Amino acid sequence: MSSRSRPESWRLDAASYPVREAFQTRFQDMDINGHLNNVAFAALFESGRVLMNRAVRPMDDRPANERTMVAAVEINYLAEGNFPDPVEIATGIGRIGTSSWTIVQAMFQNGRAIATCDSVIVCRTDGQAMPLRREMVAELESNLVSAG
Template structure:
């Protein structure tokens, strides 16, 4: 697995940030945040970004966004009870998909990164992103 690029490790390169509390149930037997907790926190921040991009009520009923792939790089151990900050943005825009890039920070350190490929489907088939969607995605671009 490729290591994250240097720009991905800097919170200021992402347009959106969410602070999330860690939970006791998120720890493993070694008292570190477990991999499922990382995935869950990234998912919550990703959904918040998607909802901010395209309010659900504004899209056609036959249009769906689906997660096609998720890649998480675990860089450091996460600790309970310290909060994490998850920074998110759009790093790539394709014809019918886009990539949400994220980084998780705790106590001043990047502890994980996540890239999620989101595919737009209309009537059950991959279709080009609508111009209005692309315009919204451009507003959420990462600066790395």
């Protein structure tokens, strides 16, 4: 692993994230070597990300013409994961921009960090990037990570 992909120490502490949820791994998540495969990592992070987005933006509270989309996802694999042990996905908001925000996450298994994930989410209204609504910014701010 290069020094560029080494996460900051706060990223490896589940207490840094405001939301933590356990997810069960599945037999089908294993690769040929008996470890969690990269698709399983992505799907588990997605589940945590979706729960965060639904909490920040309740589906029935948003304007009909407002949409969000994932613009970028970066996963850093730190250690192997194993079935059947569950994982804990720790999730929070890392950055709030004008029309986007970054969800930062870490995956823990048996008390150790095995991966981190950063996802940039863009808010679009009528097909164009628009400034985030004040209410959404307040919800995002209430879910910021504590970066040490």
